[in-house]
Amino acid sequence: MTTYEKLSADPALTVSVKAMLRENADAVEAVLDTLYRCGGPCDAQLDEACRYSLMAGGKRVRPALTLEFCRLFGGTDEAALPFAAAVEMIHTFSLIHDDLPCMDDDDLRRGRPTNHKVFGEAVALLAGDGMALDAFRIAAGNTAVPADVRAQAAMLLSEAAGCAGMVRGQIMDMYGETHRLSLDELKLLQARKTGALIRVSAQLGVLAAGKSADGPEMAAAVSFAEKIGLAFQIVDDVLDVTATAEQMGKSVGSDAGHNKNTFLSFYTVEGALGEAARLTAEAVACIGDYPGSDRLCALAVYLAARDN
């Protein structure tokens, strides 16, 4: 039995991963909760808008990857937490901007009205901008790691989020609304749109543990993250057609509504879930030999089998 098969057959897996995610979420939320508390009378709305989205919950998968990869390779939570907070800030900014009327025009996110529905478009735009920019203050200001690690983390985060990564994925996604993409193009789109941030979350954990950007630990973490990132998106596309809005805490069926290219243009639901399982098994194999990797492997299996 492979590690993947063992984990997939474990009835306690969901319980233990949910507990692990909760524990990591608590740790990163304690950091996030210290932010955006300084506003005076003329500008308190900015803090409110930032906190509204930043503290809205969610699975906090990205910071969990940062924390878990740092622990896996012998680093401290103290070193990983600022990076974990920074990736979650970038993720939250991207959600706020994605939901704007000129983008997906969504009303519901994590079970609540979207940021611009509550604060208006201008404040939502600025809250997103501010959070994206502030992430670098948090990452580059991580005094628990040496200066070269801080600088490298800021650089990787910028590459993952900006026009080399997530933002370019968004543009490809929009292009895809009026053009049919090939499977390879769709994979590239997703590697950028959601994959790049998942990947850098793992990378920053490895860096926080003091491992080199060129070492075998980094290579293993990157392969793992790329595979679970793609699996994550495939499952997301499936859930967009099979789950309810209540399960997801956001509008569903919106991919079809926006005429988006999804993996279901290339796979049946069953085929897509099989592909996600295959990628997850490969991901588990990438890091399975490192002692203590069972937590990350369990996370990968949980994500591929999730129902929200």
Place this chain on the structure above:
Amino acid sequence: MTTYEKLSADPALTVSVKAMLRENADAVEAVLDTLYRCGGPCDAQLDEACRYSLMAGGKRVRPALTLEFCRLFGGTDEAALPFAAAVEMIHTFSLIHDDLPCMDDDDLRRGRPTNHKVFGEAVALLAGDGMALDAFRIAAGNTAVPADVRAQAAMLLSEAAGCAGMVRGQIMDMYGETHRLSLDELKLLQARKTGALIRVSAQLGVLAAGKSADGPEMAAAVSFAEKIGLAFQIVDDVLDVTATAEQMGKSVGSDAGHNKNTFLSFYTVEGALGEAARLTAEAVACIGDYPGSDRLCALAVYLAARDN
């Protein structure tokens, strides 16, 4: 005669400052021109939109400050250029987002249609996001300086641009459209909205020259930049009522149209220009004792007397 008086009386000042700005602009544009050239068929629009605004000219005052402060304190252009490019990228992103319909809804910028008028709101939003994020890749990836300088630069840039700086200034500005601000509140607004980025432009030049963040050079540069930043904004408010759209390359009279608080709520045009001159004289005094500071002093005088 003080340095300020001498410079103000110099008939050749405008010509020499314009040449200096042109020279610095050429240097930073050579760096900016290497960016946003990688797009494939599905995403070329992102590069076009970024280049449209990034290469649209403008005085390039912020990168000039970075380059000139680096030179003043003995650094190389090689060390300053990535930082100079990064501040101009943050500035350009802020202009793209400011012009969006949910913000100032402007049609004209630097004499051309605004980014969203050409590329649509979604692409303009993403081009702004991407450029803001990419600035940190450029700053933190400045291999001509040591790692601690790279990390510090990324941190200062983030503080200046994000919710501690420029973005908070924007929120205060919006608040001011429906509330009357005091002169002190307006100064704080401007210190954040435009001042913070001018200040960090100078700071990054000092860091690029290898000077400490706590040393006398940094203190002098910060004081100089804060004073010229405020003078710059006061003159901007004056030009918004006295200049033509042709002179400015953007819509004028828009402050009144948006019911914005401006310094002309507190000063007459003559009084405002006097205040700008007073601040400029103080700025010149902050750095005038450093040999070679005449170029920066001339820039300060030019900016306070500019007509566009």
